[in-house]
Amino acid sequence: MTITQLQYVLAVAEYRNFTLAAQKSFVTQPTLSMQVQKLEDELDVLIFDRSKKPIGITEVGEKIVAQAKNIVNEASRISDIVDQDKGYIGGDFILGIIPTVMPTLLPMFLKTFIKKYPKVNLIIKEQSTESLIRNIQDGHIDAAIAATPLEIEFIKERPLYYEPFVGYVPRTHRLGAYENLKPEDLDVSDVLLLQDGHCFRDGVINICKAPKDLSKEHFQLQSGSFETLVNLADEGMGMTLLPYLNTLELDDVKKKNLKYFDNPSPAREVSLIYHKSELKIQITEALRDVISGIVRGAIAFQDVKIISPINKN
Known part of the structure; x- marks a missing residue:
């Protein structure tokens, strides 16, 4: 039994296809199949049910796959122990970032990080929170930046910063004359929202009063762009909420429409x-040290109330 064989077993278990598992493992399909078969022969059990499409996992195979994950992770930890002992910070590192954070945060820290840690090959992927969680569990990414708390048993959360919500309210809007906003001022029926699947959307809904049936509105917006929401607000279609860092990119004219919340x-x-x-x-x-150090100077807000990224309405 070898670590490589266990890695191949995990690949087949994930993709339920020997050809695809081989492609993802960067080996030929015959090589991967032979090694999996060799392990099954050694253990004298069938890990996979090849008669099914997609490939199934036998009952004992499920237990072997679970243990294989532990063994492969622990084997990888040996390299980490050596690197830490030598003070070495380098190698491939896959970082996932949610779409509502990527455009503003990445330009702030990326140049500083790669300059400070040139031996790290940082591979960055933009993904939804749901995808990030799944990929962390499966070992496809090393870490991620997401809105929390998520409170998932196998995930550790290390806060980087607290980013206030800011209202973008045109003067013609019913809240246009307000100096500051309060959560109770908002009605989700006239707040322009990101499309379903964005945790920022759910956070906004959690701030607002109990929503109406949004399906009965005159239009439904399916956009992942804050710029689109701002432009629609300018056309009199409602107001929207923005993450604080996104407001720094607005021009001077649009910044006049920003309204902050009372503490x-x-x-x-x-x-x-x-x-x-x-x-x-x-x-x-x-990564945490670099990002925290940079963002701390950009966000000066202290008195905040954390809004759940999960829609509880």
Whole structure:
């Protein structure tokens, strides 16, 4: 039994297809199939039911796959122990970032990080929170930046910053004359929202009063762009809420439409999340130190109330 064989077993278990598993493992399909078969022969059990499409996992195979994940993770930890002992911070590191954070945060820290840690090959992927959680569990990404708290058993959360929500309210809107906003001022029926699947959308809904049946509105917006929401607000289609860092990019004319909340300001907690196994923790900590140091100077708000990224309405 070898670590490589276990890695191949995990690939087949994930993709339920020997050809695809081989492609993802960067080996030929005959090589992967032979090694999986060799392990099954050694153990004298069938891990996979090849008669099914997609490939099934036998009852004993499920237990073997679960143990294989532990063994492969622990084997990877040996390299981490050596790297940490040598003070080495380098190698491939896959970082996922949610779409509502990526455009503003990435330009702030990326150049500083790669300059400070040139031996790290940072691979960045924009994904939804749901995809990030799944990929952390499956070991496809090393860490992620997402809105928290998520309170998932196998994930550790390390807060990076607290980002207030800011209202974008044209003067013609019913709240246009207000100096500051309160959560009770909002009605979700006239708040322009991101499309379903964005945790920021759910956070906004959690701030607002109990929503009407949104399906009965005159139009339904399916957009993942804050710029689109701002432009629609300018056309008199409602108001919207923006993450604080996004407001820094607005021109001077649009900034006149910004309205801040009375303290405590509703805010989202943005954290670095990773698997509790803490593989490559030295790179994770380096990322956290760089990002926290940079963002701390950009967001001066202190009195905030954290809004859940999960829609509880």
